[in-house]
Amino acid sequence: MLASPMSAQASQAPVTAFVPEQCCLSIQQFNLAYAGKMALRNLTLDVPRHRVTAFIGPSGCGKSTLLRAINRLHDLNETVTHGGHIQLEGQDIHSSQMNVTELRRRVGMVFQTPNPFPMSIYENVAFGLRLQRRLPKRKRDDIIEWALTSAALWDEVKDRLHRSAWQLSGGQQQRLVIARTLAVQPDVLLLDEPASALDPISTLKIEELIRNLKSQLTLVLVTHNMQQAARVSDYTAFLQHGELVEYGPTDQVFTNPQLQRTENYITGRMT
Amino acid sequence: MKRRSPHTIREATWLRDGLWPWLCAACVALSLLMLAALLTLLVTRGLSHFWPATLEEVTLGSGDIIIGQSVREAPLPQNAGLERLYFTGNREITGANWRWVSVDDITQQSTPNDLIRLERTPWGDFIGRLIAVESEGQQLTGQEAWDHVKNALTMPPSQRANSELLLATADGQTLRQPVSGISHFQAPNAMSWGQKTYVWGQNVWRFLSQGPRAANTGGGVWPAIFGTVLMVILMSVMVTPFGVLAAIYLNEIAHQNRLTRLVRIGVRNLAGVPSIVYGVFGLGVFVYGIGGSIDTWFFSDELPSPTFGTGGLLWASLTLALLTLPVVIVATEEGLARIPDAQREGAVALGATRLEMLTRVVLPMATPAMLTGVILAVARAAGEVAPLMLVGVAKLAPQVPLDGEFPYLHLERKFMHLGYHLFDTAFHGEDVQAAIPLVYATALLLVLIVLALNLTAIFLRHHLRRQRGNEC
Numbered sequence: 001m002l003a004s005p006m007s008a009q010a011s012q013a014p015v016t017a018f019v020p021e022q023c024c025l026s027i028q029q030f031n032l033a034y035a036g037k038m039a040l041r042n043l044t045l046d047v048p049r050h051r052v053t054a055f056i057g058p059s060g061c062g063k064s065t066l067l068r069a070i071n072r073l074h075d076l077n078e079t080v081t082h083g084g085h086i087q088l089e090g091q092d093i094h095s096s097q098m099n100v101t102e103l104r105r106r107v108g109m110v111f112q113t114p115n116p117f118p119m120s121i122y123e124n125v126a127f128g129l130r131l132q133r134r135l136p137k138r139k140r141d142d143i144i145e146w147a148l149t150s151a152a153l154w155d156e157v158k159d160r161l162h163r164s165a166w167q168l169s170g171g172q173q174q175r176l177v178i179a180r181t182l183a184v185q186p187d188v189l190l191l192d193e194p195a196s197a198l199d200p201i202s203t204l205k206i207e208e209l210i211r212n213l214k215s216q217l218t219l220v221l222v223t224h225n226m227q228q229a230a231r232v233s234d235y236t237a238f239l240q241h242g243e244l245v246e247y248g249p250t251d252q253v254f255t256n257p258q259l260q261r262t263e264n265y266i267t268g269r270m271t
Numbered sequence: 272m273k274r275r276s277p278h279t280i281r282e283a284t285w286l287r288d289g290l291w292p293w294l295c296a297a298c299v300a301l302s303l304l305m306l307a308a309l310l311t312l313l314v315t316r317g318l319s320h321f322w323p324a325t326l327e328e329v330t331l332g333s334g335d336i337i338i339g340q341s342v343r344e345a346p347l348p349q350n351a352g353l354e355r356l357y358f359t360g361n362r363e364i365t366g367a368n369w370r371w372v373s374v375d376d377i378t379q380q381s382t383p384n385d386l387i388r389l390e391r392t393p394w395g396d397f398i399g400r401l402i403a404v405e406s407e408g409q410q411l412t413g414q415e416a417w418d419h420v421k422n423a424l425t426m427p428p429s430q431r432a433n434s435e436l437l438l439a440t441a442d443g444q445t446l447r448q449p450v451s452g453i454s455h456f457q458a459p460n461a462m463s464w465g466q467k468t469y470v471w472g473q474n475v476w477r478f479l480s481q482g483p484r485a486a487n488t489g490g491g492v493w494p495a496i497f498g499t500v501l502m503v504i505l506m507s508v509m510v511t512p513f514g515v516l517a518a519i520y521l522n523e524i525a526h527q528n529r530l531t532r533l534v535r536i537g538v539r540n541l542a543g544v545p546s547i548v549y550g551v552f553g554l555g556v557f558v559y560g561i562g563g564s565i566d567t568w569f570f571s572d573e574l575p576s577p578t579f580g581t582g583g584l585l586w587a588s589l590t591l592a593l594l595t596l597p598v599v600i601v602a603t604e605e606g607l608a609r610i611p612d613a614q615r616e617g618a619v620a621l622g623a624t625r626l627e628m629l630t631r632v633v634l635p636m637a638t639p640a641m642l643t644g645v646i647l648a649v650a651r652a653a654g655e656v657a658p659l660m661l662v663g664v665a666k667l668a669p670q671v672p673l674d675g676e677f678p679y680l681h682l683e684r685k686f687m688h689l690g691y692h693l694f695d696t697a698f699h700g701e702d703v704q705a706a707i708p709l710v711y712a713t714a715l716l717l718v719l720i721v722l723a724l725n726l727t728a729i730f731l732r733h734h735l736r737r738q739r740g741n742e743c
Contacts, residue, residue, distance in 0.1 A: 111620075177617070
């Protein structure tokens with residue numbers, strides 16, 4: 001467990017306290033270090049259920065690291081150490097009762113570059129389902145149709161479900177990846193700059209999708225694009241140097257930031 | 272893989288960069304030229320051997336008459352003109368199959384249609400004339416004799432009528448030849464092009480489908496083809512899983528530190544070890560070590576004659592598997608390293624365990640690279656001869672290691688190999704002149720087999736790639 005004096009100091013920085021109405025993910029004094037180098041310092045924030053929460057901040061501020069920590073993707077890297085707690089619906093994700101594959105089913109993740117698997121569109125969406133349990137084909141087909149429809153892709157691919165997923169365009173691929181994640185019915189969807197590799201029209205489709213999905217699940221979005229955060233998110237957290245600087249409703253953070261650092265970043269006066 | 276689109280750059284550089292692009296192009300051209308020359312040589316020399324060549328009847332200044340096939344000409348020393356080599360056959364009469372004749376010495380030369388060429392056992396080829404056929408006390412001549420022989424040859428030797436051919440050599444000697452000893456009968460001068468092509472096809476087929484005769488200077492190479500292909504297949508079956516698992520461990524499971532780097536360097540360097548060294552290792556460890564132990568434990572009643580304690584198909588395949596292991600490991604590792612981490616993370620983020628991620632996403636994506644490794648391994652293994660000489664290849668093993676007798680695949684048997692057959696034909700035969708065309712034909716065949724094995728693997732890889740889109 002990391003409880004360095006540095007992180008204690010960081011916590012004294014004025015962070016806007018904010019407690020949402022219904023908490024889905026609760027991050028408490030979370031620290032994380034890559035090979036001893038601190039990447040996240042004493043983060044505390046609550047992510048509200050069925051809302052879109054955006055993490056913004058300059059490159060290297062730790063927003064992607066935080067997102068990956070929620071999925072426990074850092075388990076793959078032995079040099080990563082962490083301290084503090086992340087709770088999903090009140091349950092610590094690092095606790096021994098938490099099965100990591102079950103956690104990852106409940107917390108889906110979409111990456112910056114679309115990463116469909118080298119198989120058919122159908123098999124991509126079925127991938128997560130096949131990992132869990134045997135389903136009758138009809139049931140599976142239904143779930144796949146539902147997932148693709150939820151990801152606003154069904155109409156474009158319903159005639160070529162058994163063609164290679166790599167033949168889709170970048171935007172379609174990204175929506176396929178979202179559908180693949182939705183198919184296992186997660187509670188939380190983590191999106192790591194999901195539109196940064198896409199063209200403007202695909203970006204708009206993804207944003208629309210994000211807005212539509214929040215009725216079903218909790219979304220956390222990491223983005224470099226301030227307008228995007230403003231357009232799609234309900235709450236915004238601003239991170240800098242691995243610390244949480246300001247967190248609040250998106251309107252408030254963008255129009256009336258409490259801290260000068262936040263305002264500087266949002267208005268582009270900071271490099 | 273993205274392809275570069277060099278059009279914009281190219282126009283400028285061709286003019287500006289001076290000579291070096293031409294130098295590079297020349298190197299490519301030269302390589303292609305040498306490759307083309309190699310293949311042309313093998314194809315012309317190898318395939319023309321099977322063509323039913325015209326027989327010439329030649330009268331020399333001394334009055335001697337010889338009948339034979341003109342093979343090639345060579346200059347005589349001190350500008351004394353040319354001398355020509357004739358294949359005359361009739362080894363039991365003249366003592367040799369070949370005769371050198373000075374071209375200036377030839378007074379008369381013709382190609383009569385009644386000249387025939389027989390292949391018989393024993394004694395090999397006969398070249399001369401057919402006078403008559405003696406069958407059941409009757410003497411057949413002319414067309415009847417020809418028809419009789421043709422009919423007889425359609426049957427297997429044991430069922431043929433008990434008839435004899437009366438033959439005449441160039442210098443008038445006659446001899447009798449039982450029809451049961453004839454394997455081939457032709458009168459090439461009387462043949463049309465169509466007939467010659469047919470006979471050529473027959474000869475090629477006989478070369479491919481029959482066993483060797485006359486100390487490997489005649490007959491076919493079927494056991495060698497079979498041995499080569501079977502050994503390469505066994506080798507691939509052994510080396511692929513082994514190499515792939517090793518590569519997975521190195522790239523996906525082991526911690527990346529100094530030790531893994533050292534292992535990697537070691538593996539790469541193993542690829543450079545001379546193949547004969549692997550042969551020595553195979554002989555010492557597989558044949559004498561493991562094979563000897565197997566013999567003492569399981570086949571002790573047959574000792575001192577060894578069963579597994581001598582070179583054989585199994586040990587040869589194992590030795591070559593060891594030889595090609597680095598190739599498979601390196602190729603697979605490179606394939607694994609090319610797979611973006613996003614794919615691995617994508618699978619893991621969906622709740623896949625590491626094993627599921629490996630088997631369902633990473634390995635399918637790395638399959639083309641693995642196949643590349645196997646292609647390279649096959650290409651290398653099919654051409655290796657040196658280590659095989661130590662661990663199981665035989666000069667003559669007409670019994671192929673796969674037959675209908677339990678246990679069907681006889682791993683302990685010695686086998687024939689095209690590469691070794693080539694070497695043996697070229698250097699250990701008694702009849703050097705007869706060996707030359709066979710050497711070319713065998714070399715061509717070896718190239719074609721390696722090509723066919725490679726094409727199979729390449730086709731498979733292409734098919735896999737097409738199946739999942741056009742990348743990777």
